[in-house]
Amino acid sequence: MHKFKHFDFFFMGRRTRNILLTLTLYATLLFTTSNAQDKTPLFVFGDSLYDGGMTLYNGVEGAGAEFWPYGMTYFKRPAGRYSDGRVIPDFLAQYVGLPFLRPYLQPGLEDFTQGINFASASACVLVETRPGTINLARQMYYFNQMFHRLKLQVGEFEANKIISKAVYLFNIGGNDLFSLFETNRGGFPLSPFLKGDYVNQILGNLTNHIYTIYSQGGRKFAFQNVGPIGCMPSMKSMLHYDGSCLEEPLELARMYNAEFAALANRLQYRLPGFKYTIYDFHTSLHIRVLNGNRFGFKESETACCGSGPFNGGFTCQKEGHSFSICSNPADYLWFDAGHTTDRANEQFASEFWLGGPNVVAPCNLQTFLAMS
16 A cells, blocks of 8 residues: 655755646647547546536525636636636646536536536535535436436447546545534544544445446546645634644544545455556645745635635625635635635646655556556
């Protein structure tokens, strides 16, 4: 089983990081100019960190980052993304040479050959965690529905080829862990038994969903692990903490990530042809919170948009709530109480795409896509 080791990479000089970005853009150009048939489809699952507009169509008014200032930097309008601009899958699609992946519920979709984004804000692995959301079980239902439509579009043989060739990109579990602290605000510390049992429940359900895709022919899975939820402005505001990061939520996320890495390794031996890679988002974000200036961020703890301590209140788009908004989101690591800025997302996507084994293991996404 692999282990992530973080050292000099995170503390490299700005010139070195610029070289990395240049290499990323060069790789993007190579992929973009390739034939369409050579491009790997991406099917995206997850929560608001990966939501490309799915929540705009869930029937809940105001749920889809549909108001200013979301989208203010890149799209110049709200685009259903919980950021001032793009989210990580937007950049990854660009690197692959694909257009932005459209949300599955967007009306009028007919072409699924290049992939689709099923991710939706507030999504959880456990159905009971946040009822009424487009949770992972619902996303799997949509995936099966999409596969049926894909067969009608291109025929069963070609549809099976697309599903087999595709990469399945996941970011999920953070809301499940966060909710444990929402319901136990005064019950710290959480018992080891409660934490262990809860993590096992999440992973058991997640395994079933991975099996769903595998049973349909999916073989290549790329995962982003759970971020440092103890550093989120919303977590610190909710629990009235005035430091950089709360240790207990951090510890729970680290436990979950370690157990998930072990699970993915077991699945690789258990399921013929199953391949995976994991981006260590937890450490990448955590180290930017603690050392934001090394990555070009003037502010790495307080959000650009929000209200209350650290701008930790989710008030950016709620009518009747006042909020403050920064003048230059690129100076900030966090855009709102729980989501990072366009600039930060580009850095994360670049690491996912070209990072070494200290960041994404056992291989980066560019190498992963080239594997047969």
